[in-house]
Amino acid sequence: MTAPLSVLVIEDEPLIAMMIEDFIDLLGHDLAGNCDSVADALVRVEQGGFDVAILDINLRDGACWPVADALKAKGVGFVIASGGHVDPPPPAHAHALQLAKPFTLDGVQQALETVAVS
Numbered sequence: 001m002t003a004p005l006s007v008l009v010i011e012d013e014p015l016i017a018m019m020i021e022d023f024i025d026l027l028g029h030d031l032a033g034n035c036d037s038v039a040d041a042l043v044r045v046e047q048g049g050f051d052v053a054i055l056d057i058n059l060r061d062g063a064c065w066p067v068a069d070a071l072k073a074k075g076v077g078f079v080i081a082s083g084g085h086v087d088p089p090p091p092a093h094a095h096a097l098q099l100a101k102p103f104t105l106d107g108v109q110q111a112l113e114t115v116a117v118s
Contacts, residue, residue, distance in 0.1 A: 005116055006031075009024070010035045012059045014037040023103065032051075042048050053071055067114060079111045080093070082100055106111075
């Protein structure tokens with residue numbers, strides 16, 4: 001296991017967000033907070049203070065790509081979470097690590113460990 005990470009969860013489905021938060025706790029990491037919209041996430045990213053983010057593609061107010069751009073600009077690693085077929089990511093994020101739903105504890109662990117070392 002890597003050293004404990006501070007993880008920001010950006011997910012608009014409350015039950016999925018709670019499941020991810022439980023996984024983060026079970027894995028020994030710290031929850032830095034959660035956001036359910038692009039607008040809220042952009043504010044939180046600007047505030048900083050977290051190591052990595054789990055970023056759902058479709059949020060309450062649109063696609064996550066402005067948040068992905070902000071995370072990349074700040075040098076913060078992130079995992080893109082997807083629940084099914086979606087359009088390919090923009091070229092700037094074509095190589096971002098992806099985590100497919102339904103999430104598993106092992107899948108979240110592997111994603112966080114991968115993004116933490118990249």
